[in-house]
Amino acid sequence: MYPSLSVIFFTTASGAGYGLLALLCLLVPLGSLPRTPLFGFIALAIALGAITAGLLSSLLHLGQKKRAWRAFSQWRTSWLSREGVAAVATYVPAALFGIAWIFFGRIEPIAGLAAALLAVVTVVCTAMIYRSLKPIPRWHNPLVVPTYLALALMSGSLWLALLLAFFGPRPEVNVLAAASIVVGAGLKITYWRSIDTEQPTSTAGTATGLGSLGAVRLFEAPHTSENYLLKEMGFVVARKHATKLRRIALIVGFALPFLLSLVPFLFSSGVAILALLLAASLGTAGIFVERWLFFAEARHAVTLYYGASAV
Amino acid sequence: MTSLPEHPSAKRLGLVIDLDICVGCHACAVNCKEWNTGGIAAPLTDLEPYGAGPDGVWFNRVHTYEVGEGATGRTVHFPRSCLHCAEPACVTVCPTGASYKRSEDGIVLVNEDLCIGCKLCSWACPYGAREFDEDAGVMKKCTLCVDRIYNTTFDPEDRAPACVATCPASARHFGDLGDPDSAVSRLVAEREGYDLMPEMGYSPTNKYLPPRPRKQGGCSSAPVELNPAVPGQPGGLLGWLDRLLSQQ
Numbered sequence: 001m002y003p004s005l006s007v008i009f010f011t012t013a014s015g016a017g018y019g020l021l022a023l024l025c026l027l028v029p030l031g032s033l034p035r036t037p038l039f040g041f042i043a044l045a046i047a048l049g050a051i052t053a054g055l056l057s058s059l060l061h062l063g064q065k066k067r068a069w070r071a072f073s074q075w076r077t078s079w080l081s082r083e084g085v086a087a088v089a090t091y092v093p094a095a096l097f098g099i100a101w102i103f104f105g106r107i108e109p110i111a112g113l114a115a116a117l118l119a120v121v122t123v124v125c126t127a128m129i130y131r132s133l134k135p136i137p138r139w140h141n142p143l144v145v146p147t148y149l150a151l152a153l154m155s156g157s158l159w160l161a162l163l164l165a166f167f168g169p170r171p172e173v174n175v176l177a178a179a180s181i182v183v184g185a186g187l188k189i190t191y192w193r194s195i196d197t198e199q200p201t202s203t204a205g206t207a208t209g210l211g212s213l214g215a216v217r218l219f220e221a222p223h224t225s226e227n228y229l230l231k232e233m234g235f236v237v238a239r240k241h242a243t244k245l246r247r248i249a250l251i252v253g254f255a256l257p258f259l260l261s262l263v264p265f266l267f268s269s270g271v272a273i274l275a276l277l278l279a280a281s282l283g284t285a286g287i288f289v290e291r292w293l294f295f296a297e298a299r300h301a302v303t304l305y306y307g308a309s310a311v
Numbered sequence: 312m313t314s315l316p317e318h319p320s321a322k323r324l325g326l327v328i329d330l331d332i333c334v335g336c337h338a339c340a341v342n343c344k345e346w347n348t349g350g351i352a353a354p355l356t357d358l359e360p361y362g363a364g365p366d367g368v369w370f371n372r373v374h375t376y377e378v379g380e381g382a383t384g385r386t387v388h389f390p391r392s393c394l395h396c397a398e399p400a401c402v403t404v405c406p407t408g409a410s411y412k413r414s415e416d417g418i419v420l421v422n423e424d425l426c427i428g429c430k431l432c433s434w435a436c437p438y439g440a441r442e443f444d445e446d447a448g449v450m451k452k453c454t455l456c457v458d459r460i461y462n463t464t465f466d467p468e469d470r471a472p473a474c475v476a477t478c479p480a481s482a483r484h485f486g487d488l489g490d491p492d493s494a495v496s497r498l499v500a501e502r503e504g505y506d507l508m509p510e511m512g513y514s515p516t517n518k519y520l521p522p523r524p525r526k527q528g529g530c531s532s533a534p535v536e537l538n539p540a541v542p543g544q545p546g547g548l549l550g551w552l553d554r555l556l557s558q559q
Binding site: 001061062063064065067068070071072073074076077078079080081084129132133134135136201202204206207208209210212213214215216217218219220221222223224225226227228229232233300301302305306 | 313314330335337340363364365366367368369372373374375376377378379380383384385386387389391400402403404405406407408409425426427428429430431433434435436437438439442443444445447448449450505506507508509510511512519521522
């Protein structure tokens with residue numbers, strides 16, 4: 001599948017934003033985080049800013065951007081529509097929670113809980129867009145939804161740990177970040193193992209129905225140059241680098257942020273802030289690479305008509 | 312609405328494609344392009360049509376495959392277009408309601424005025440039936456020539472999809488596959504027509520008829536060397552002439 005940068009930026013940025021938002025809206029009412037309005041303003045601005053930047057970026061991928069509002073209508077059947085509705089709905093309790101906290105110094109647990117729930121629902125909807133697509137077996141995988149959730153929690157907690165380095169460190173948040181990195185890496189490694197060993201869903205034989213007559217090989221393609229199907233669904237550029245990119249994602253996106261998120265236990269403020277800044281940036285960059293791979297490694301059934309033997 | 316029809320009619324219009332007959336001439340693809348670039352989904356944009364890398368929207372593409380090995384191997388021409396599935400995920404994933412399945416005859420269409428060009432429907436189709444029109448920013452697909460088959464200004468015999476109407480080998484048939492007594496349904500039953508990628512669970516309406524089995528032994532039963540039609544040497548005057556002319 002063609003790794004569209006606007007979509008990858010969207011899921012990476014909004015994933016981090018929803019992770020951070022959910023953590024703020026849950027942990028602040030529980031009393032585990034600073035309650036100063038300044039912290040509330042900066043932390044919520046970063047969370048909602050990342051979400052908004054991601055959502056705007058997702059619009060870039062549309063052929064008819066001005067009609068985007070129509071995407072809220074088909075939530076009964078479409079995960080993309082559900083994602084849109086949940087994404088916009090999250091703003092309402094998040095804004096109420098933020099206004100009460102920043103301007104009135106009050107923490108509203110109900111609004112916080114609603115915002116956190118909707119943030120989780122939005123990430124689930126995003127993941128379900130991919131998870132529900134049968135023609136792409138590597139996306140139609142039970143590990144996709146838990147991985148999206150774990151990576152949103154991971155990037156959210158890394159950014160929260162960085163913010164807390166300025167507003168009053170909380171060691172338990174650093175532990176949460178490190179733990180979510182372990183969970184995220186574990187899920188990702190399991191996912192990679194799963195897609196490397198899974199049996200093909202469909203073959204050129206089932207795609208053409210000619211499999212019973214023998215091996216099916218493409219003799220002549222219908223057209224001489226690339227068309228939309230091959231550009232969008234037949235993207236193969238990254239595959240030969242997949243192993244290298246997986247290693248880069250694991251080291252940059254998981255191993256280094258894990259070690260860096262533990263630095264504050266050894267060193268104080270200055271070094272800790274630098275380490276957490278690096279951890280959050282590298283973790284996010286690693287998720288970006290991981291998401292790029294998620295697209296580039298996915299094989300679409302239509303490629304079976306164009307010479308692929310199995311997907 | 313992108314919900315599938317709650318009370319679909321029994322009518323399921325679709326195509327039956329005979330892979331035993333198709334000669335791979337691409338006439339169906341060309342006539343499809345010709346009709347539909349002026350039909351309801353018009354235009355079928357071509358980018359760089361005279362350049363080095365022409366790229367355009369087509370609703371019908373003809374692939375050619377080699378199947379099997381050696382003497383039992385064969386070449387199969389394989390036209391591919393929308394199968395107007397009974398369970399079309401391309402419809403249910405659509406966030407705007409642009410994609411829909413008609414309750415009256417099962418045809419899957421795109422309302423281009425509602426399409427936002429998110430391309431998700433093309434991801435959801437395993438058959439590659441949908442092609443994005445970069446120029447118009449919307450998704451396009453086979454309409455089963457809905458603007459021909461119900462067109463009362465046409466003579467009744469011309470009310471067929473462009474691909475079917477033009478096929479010079481009669482490898483394509485159009486009809487109601489929901490009616491077990493229709494000509495197309497009988498053809499499917501008789502020739503053991505099949506679904507493409509049934510494992511996807513989309514229940515395609517269009518059916519493909521398999522190439523007929525080879526006669527006993529396939530190619531290997533044919534004589535290795537051809538025998539002369541006229542056995543032996545001709546005698547008489549012709550024989551004398553033949554010998555004379557054969558001399559160096």
